[in-house]
Amino acid sequence: MALSHDARIAIVGAGKMGEALVSGWLDCSKPPAGTIGARNLLAVNRSQERCDQLRRAYGIACTLDLSEALSADIVVIGVKPQVVPCVLADLKRADPTGDRMRSSVFVSIAAGLSTAAIEGMLFEGARVVRVMPNMPLMVAQGASGVCGGAACASEDVAFVRDLFGCLGVAQIVPESDMDAVCALSGSGPAYVALMVESMRDAAIGEGLDAETAERFALQTVYGTARYMLERRIGPEQTRASICSPNGTTVAALDAMVQAGFPEAVRAAVAAAARRSKELGNVQ
Numbered sequence: 627m628a629l630s631h632d633a634r635i636a637i638v639g640a641g642k643m644g645e646a647l648v649s650g651w652l653d654c655s656k657p658p659a660g661t662i663g664a665r666n667l668l669a670v671n672r673s674q675e676r677c678d679q680l681r682r683a684y685g686i687a688c689t690l691d692l693s694e695a696l697s698a699d700i701v702v703i704g705v706k707p708q709v710v711p712c713v714l715a716d717l718k719r720a721d722p723t724g725d726r727m728r729s730s731v732f733v734s735i736a737a738g739l740s741t742a743a744i745e746g747m748l749f750e751g752a753r754v755v756r757v758m759p760n761m762p763l764m765v766a767q768g769a770s771g772v773c774g775g776a777a778c779a780s781e782d783v784a785f786v787r788d789l790f791g792c793l794g795v796a797q798i799v800p801e802s803d804m805d806a807v808c809a810l811s812g813s814g815p816a817y818v819a820l821m822v823e824s825m826r827d828a829a830i831g832e833g834l835d836a837e838t839a840e841r842f843a844l845q846t847v848y849g850t851a852r853y854m855l856e857r858r859i860g861p862e863q864t865r866a867s868i869c870s871p872n873g874t875t876v877a878a879l880d881a882m883v884q885a886g887f888p889e890a891v892r893a894a895v896a897a898a899a900r901r902s903k904e905l906g907n908v909q
């Protein structure tokens with residue numbers, strides 16, 4: 627059955643990422659997520675306290691009973707990768723004939739786990755879409771890679787892409803790219819946060835007070851990203867336009883290269899991609 631703009635969405639494991647989705651979709655005004663209201667959303671969590679918190683904050687239904695997710699058109703799997711096999715086994719137990727599950731599209735945001743692995747944990751012919759989003763989707767500035775499993779219609783994948791597209795950039799990519807997407811944009815906000823911390827602490831070392839240092843570091847990251855996106859100026863050109871001959875920026879960039887900054891970033895992205903592949907081996 628094709629997904630409609632009034633789809634019911636269950637978010638299983640509504641933790642940090644699940645909450646970002648709820649918050650983003652409720653704020654979104656573009657189709658198809660623009661028609662999603664609290665009535666369309668159901669959170670599933672194992673903690674009553676967490677459920678109460680989500681109900682209060684967003685006015686959505688929340689349940690401890692996983693089987694209620696089976697009434698949804700879209701079931702978002704938002705638990706940690708290691709917990710996914712257990713949750714999917716519980717869902718199968720709740721629907722032994724598979725009649726209810728067959729009408730749902732399963733959207734996994736778990737790092738590493740392939741669509742084939744998830745299909746294997748569900749049933750043959752399960753409609754699975756894999757998404758690798760990131761935390762800034764909470765403020766509609768996310769970056770999400772999307773790919774469909776073997777039994778998915780291209781309309782299912784496009785629908786899910788548009789749901790996440792309401793929360794920033796969402797792009798369909800080959801599944802073989804998903805570990806790289808995870809290592810780049812999935813984990814990327816943490817690299818940027820480390821950059822902000824490092825810039826803040828270095829400026830404190832140069833005598834700036836902590837509050838000013840953090841404010842200016844953060845605004846510099848935000849302003850640079852906006853400038854480059856809005857003016858469509860690439861990183862090389864941006865860098866060149868800031869470097870005065872024999873000026874401060876050249877001195878800084880030379881020091882960064884000498885200290886191994888590009889290698890450090892390469893190592894970080896490679897380590898995350900490796901870990902994503904390892905997480906995919908969870909069964």
Ligand SMILES: NC(=O)C1=CN([C@@H]2O[C@H](COP(=O)(O)OP(=O)(O)OC[C@H]3O[C@@H](n4cnc5c(N)ncnc54)[C@H](O)[C@@H]3O)[C@@H](O)[C@H]2O)C=CC1
Pocket residue numbers: 638639640641642643644670671672673676692704705706707709713735736737758759760761812813
């Ligand atoms: N945090 C991030 O920036 C990103 C996370 N992801 C993926 O999103 C998924 C969730 O990550 P987070 O939200 O960060 O984790 P989290 O730990 O904040 O959320 C997971 C939630 O699942 C709940 N849970 C655990 N077992 C459950 C069960 N059996 N039934 C129902 N609920 C259960 C936990 O109580 C928790 O609230 C992971 O698979 C991760 O790989 C993907 C992209 C970015």
Ligand SMILES: O=C(O)[C@@H]1CCC=N1
Pocket residue numbers: 737808812813
């Ligand atoms: O650290 C993790 O495994 C997850 C996936 C991408 C961001 N957080």
